[in-house]
Amino acid sequence: MTDHWIVRLACAAMLMLASTVAGAAEGGKTLQAGNDLGDRASLQRGAQLYMNYCSGCHALKYLRYSRMAKDLGLSEEEVMNNLNFTGAAIGETVGVTLPKAEAEKWFGKMPPDLTLISRVRGSDWVYTYLKSFYLDPGRPLGWNNALFPNASMPNPLWEMQGLQHAVHGKPESPGADPPVTGLNIVQPGNVDAGQYDQAVRDITNFLEYAGEPAALKRQQLGVWVILFLAFLTFLLYLLKKEYWKDVH
Structure with missing residues (x-):
């Protein structure tokens, strides 16, 4: 069950919006998300980011559009016009636009639902994960993650976050992979570090809300x-x- 949810979170980063960050998780340590469910503006931004960059592949099958509208102070028109890309009715749950055949072609399986990921892993884990991708030519897709080593998903947010390289320490034993001790931005993205942090925090905030409205x-x-x-x-x-x- 644990591995199943790790795979879910690995897929989450594939389409999530973020921005530049100078430092991320070091040695697998989690950062403090500092999100606030009472911040309605953050939840609204997080919903917009998630729906635009994540919902194409990742469903929220336990969250209805109508419930989201009511809880986040949005009108049905705002939700249907700006946050609904599947043509679902207002009373239906958040689905995906990615066809199953295409998902299996590109990923080997349908990307998992993320409704409960924050409750399973915690918001700090989600926040850190989204900031921890780095270039790794040794991986099939050229990306890895400092918090979740050997992540199978690429980081599509590199244009906003920039390109990160890992700083490696000494292997713990002969033949072992060297641990990641830090991350450095080698090519800045198109937003600054503060904007990146806020975007990731907003997404994390929204996912915490989605897990328990x-x-x-x-x-x-x-x-x-x-x-x-x-x-x-x-x-x-x-x-x-x-x-x-x-x-x-």
Whole structure:
């Protein structure tokens, strides 16, 4: 099951939008995504990026367009005109435009659904993975990933991120592959490091939301629960004073 989800995340980076980054994961360590489900603007940007660059191959079969519109503060028209590229109805789930035959031709299998990837791997893992591709002529497609060694997918975001080369350390044992200790941009992309980080963070934020849309509602309800408990505490305090006033 673990390997199955690793493959899912490897495919995720294939079509995700990002931008330039000077440093990524070193030695397989994860970075802090710092995403915020309460940032609706980030979720909206993440939805736009995902739908434009990921949904061609990767479905979100547990997320409906109608639910996304309601949760992210978008109208049905905005969703259908800007985020729906499959011709699906507003009440249907997010599918893909990639034909199965083409997927098997290029990738050997249909790219996996990514609805739950953030819940399985964590947002920090997703964020780091999207920043960790580097050129590797030894791989079939010329790309590798510092967080997920021997990733089978290329990085189609190189025009925005730029081209990264890996810095290798000493092998842990004779004959072993040298570990990746750092990543360097050798050819800048067409966006700066801050824009790249924000784009990847927005995608990560959206994927965390897609994995559990109810989390947004739970946060909203949490405020009211706290207010209710504060009011209840006040009432109980008044009741206690009234009950004990004749004792003192």
